[in-house]
Every structure is written in C-alpha cells, then in structure tokens.
Amino acid sequence: MPHRYIKKILEARVYDAAIETPLDEARGLTERLGNRVLLKREDEQPVYSFKLRGAYNKMAQLTDEEKARGVITASAGNHAQGVAMAARLLGVKATIVMPKTTPDVKVNNVKRLGGKAVLIGDAFDDARKHSEKLMEEKGLVYVHPYDDPDVIAGQGTIAMEILRQESGPIDAIFVPVGGGGLIAGVAAYVKYLRPETKIIAVESAESACLALAMEKGYRAVLDQVGIFADGVAVAQIGENTWEICKDYVDEVITVSTDEICAAIKDIFDDTRSVTEPAGALGVAGLKKYVAREGVSGQTLIAIDSGANVNFDRLRHIAERSELGEQREAIIAAKIPEKPGSFKQFCKVLDKRNITEFNYRYSDDQEAIVFAGVQIRPNNDGREELLAELSEHLDEVVDLTDDETAKLHVRYMVGGHAPASVDNEVVYRFEFPERPGALMKFLNKLGGRWNISMFHYRNHGAAYGRVLVGMQVPEGEREQVVQFLDEIGYTFYDETDNPAYQLFLG
Structure with missing residues (x-):
C-alpha cells in the first residue's frame, strides 16, 4: 500500500502555498526525558497548521471546470483555513461549513482569507452533513479534510521533509490523529524508506477513533466525542486512511486532557509558542511512551501540528497543566x-x-x-x-x-446542604459553549424538579460544564434519567462522587 503513495507525495504540489517547516530540538524536553526530542514545527505554516498542505495539493489538481464550480468542505477549523487560503491562491470560490463550537480564531481567519464560513450544528458530523447537502444542491467540488488520496499525499510531504532534515536514525515519530490524513501520509512515506522507525499515533482519550478501530479490527464509530482537542474531534477513522493505518501504524497512545495541557506548557517552555490542544498530542504521547518504556538516548520526533487556539482557553489549559505534569x-x-x-x-x-x-x-x-x-x-x-x-x-x-472535583467542587467549597434539602441527586453536564447556551440549557431543564445546587464556569473550552443538584423523590429517579436522555446533552450521575459527599452533600 505505501508504495503507491510515494510518487504522489514526491509530486505533491504544496510549496506554492506551504513552507518547509523546521525540525527543532526541544532542549528542555531532551534534558528532562534523557532522549533527543525534536519538534516538527507545523505551527509555523502560513495558516498555523499542516492542513494547508493537503488542501492545496488536492485543489491544485482540479480541472478548470471543477475550479469554476467552486469548492466546499466541512471542518472544525484548520482544514477550513487551508482550503480558504488555497482557494484564494488558485482563484477559486470556497464555502466552508464549520460547527458553531469552532474557536473564533479559526472562523475569523477563514473569513479573512476570503472563504465563505457557514456555521451549522454543534459537532463536525453536523457540519459534514450540511456540506454534503450544499455540494449536491450547488454542484460544488468536495475537498475532504482527511479521507482523500491527494490530501493524504499532501500531508505526507511532512515525512519527506523529516527524513531529509534528520539523516541519522529516528527511533519513533509521534503523530496527532483525528481522521487520520496526517498519520496515513507520514506512515506511507516513512515505512517505505525507513521501516525500522516506529510510527506512533497519539489520540485524545475523548476522541480515540483509531484506537477503537485497532481494537475492533474495523472502522467502528465512537458513541460520543469530546472536543477539548477540537482539531482531532472525529468519531470514525477515514476509509482511505484506515487502509494505511491498520498495517503501518505501530501503536496508538491515548492521552488525557490534563496530559495535553502539560504538553502545551512543555512546548511553550521550549519554543515560546502556544500550540492548540490537538497540536500538542504528539508531545503528550512521546512523554507517555518514554515513561512507559524507560527508553533513553533515542531520537524521538513529535509533530507539532497546529497553533490555532482561542486566547481565553489558555486559562483552562494553565489550570490543568500542573495536574497533567x-x-x-x-x-x-x-x-x-x-x-x-x-x-x-x-x-x-x-x-x-x-x-x-x-x-x-x-x-x-x-x-x-x-x-x-x-x-x-x-x-x-x-x-x-x-x-x-x-x-x-x-x-x-x-x-x-476526579473531574467533578477539578471542574466544579474546588470552586464551590462552602458547606453542606441544610437538612431541609432532601432527595438530592447530582448530575454533571456538558453542552456546546456558545452565546445563549447556558439559558438554552436551563430552559430545557425546565422546572419539573427543584434545583438545589448549581455551578457553571466558562473554561474557555468548546463545551460548557455544569454541576446541578436536583431534588428528585426516589420514585421518580428513572423518570429524571429518561428526561435527561431526551435533552440530548452528555451527562454523568455524580450523586455518589466523594468530593460532592465530603463538601456539599
């Protein structure tokens, strides 16, 4: 399978738009981990993400008739900016459908680059469905964010640069994974030329679709996807990408939100750049691999895939980085x-x-x-x-x-409920964070059961988090679960949570 991509990668048309990014040594990580740690700095691309490579390579190969029709895509942000910039360079009209939860920095950059941004739904799948509908209605050409051979080949040019920039032995390359376009391109090229180099996928534990596929042996779909790392918030690995990943990816490492935040801090300490959560996955996985395997003296490379992060999210990242470390x-x-x-x-x-x-x-x-x-x-x-x-x-x-303790209770410690508060049950909710979202949540919750406790704090993340106490008689407990299922937001029963019992119950 990899050999058919080698020619496509070598002939990929990316450098009319993208740059060859540096491979920098992370000196602090190198010293601390006892291994030579190198960062492939895709955060330095003109759109601050590697996605420009695949988008431009795909669009540069369209026919004149296809270019005249215009292009459309769905994206959580980075691919959107790549398509918008490629469209401007090629003189093509671009429509980009994005979830309403997409960070403002990405939406505004799409508009600045001349793309038409359409905000639909709360997650990538909502945007994807709407983009497919518009494609059919208006006869537009679809530029897939990851599941396209030309897009995969464009991303594979990163591996071509890495092997040219580091001529010595490379023990492992750690690659962030969402839909798999980046790791498919990297694995295809590296495994063809240096099969001894490990290709290690790194996923957020909240969106580990490749890990699920590896476990099941087929392209299974995640029941739900957390979008703290919005750039990799994908429920199912791509079809074309899976054909490469299943045979040429050595392993998948999943990392927590806290571990991602710690990696963002590590990258900042070594480079003075602020990466987005998805961009820090490679470093988070590299650190976990070194701790698990106890390796030393190796050359390990992490791809820093992007730096499109809202400034206000840094508050949440900073709070969690010490825990992640x-x-x-x-x-x-x-x-x-x-x-x-x-x-x-x-x-x-x-x-x-x-x-x-x-x-x-x-x-x-x-x-x-x-x-x-x-x-x-x-x-x-x-x-x-x-x-x-x-x-x-x-x-x-x-x-x-304990997520409830870290997200809520630490800001609420103030005493137990009085004896008059009986039959209290506690639920932790996640809902899409956008203007009016909290009021919409309260309207859906309604007034059927008395709210005895409530905590909401804007963390600068794509999803809002709420802790709610409600007085629900024993005989109505099943009814409240059915009611919450109908609301449709992710929720967790925290009535028996030790932090709640100790401080608030």
Missing part, C-alpha cells in the same frame, strides 16, 4: 475543629507548597479541607504524600483524577 495533587482531608489544626496540617506537609486551600466551618468536632499540594512529577510523589497524611489524619481522599 503530575506536579499537583488534589486531596480532601478531615482535621479536628480546634485552634492549631491548620498549622498541624501544614506541618504534616513538610516543605511541600500548598497551591490551594478551601475550608468552611462544618461542626464542633471536625473540619473537611480541600487542598492542592505540589508534589514531585511522578505517581510516587502522590503516593508518598497520601501515605504521610494518612499517618497523621483520620481520613484522606485523593481527588486528583
């Missing part, structure tokens, strides 16, 4: 309600810094505190902290991996 533990602990207890708690922590401390008087006997504590960047540091605290305190709960 495993430099902070979030704990709950019970201490005696008497003078000097807080001082004793700090003494137990020894010389560790407290990053956060929340407390409210509960009763005359004991207090429950919510604390963030700096630790050494590994799991041993957390285990050591918990062991030390457990020796001196009656009850310690580790909340470091």
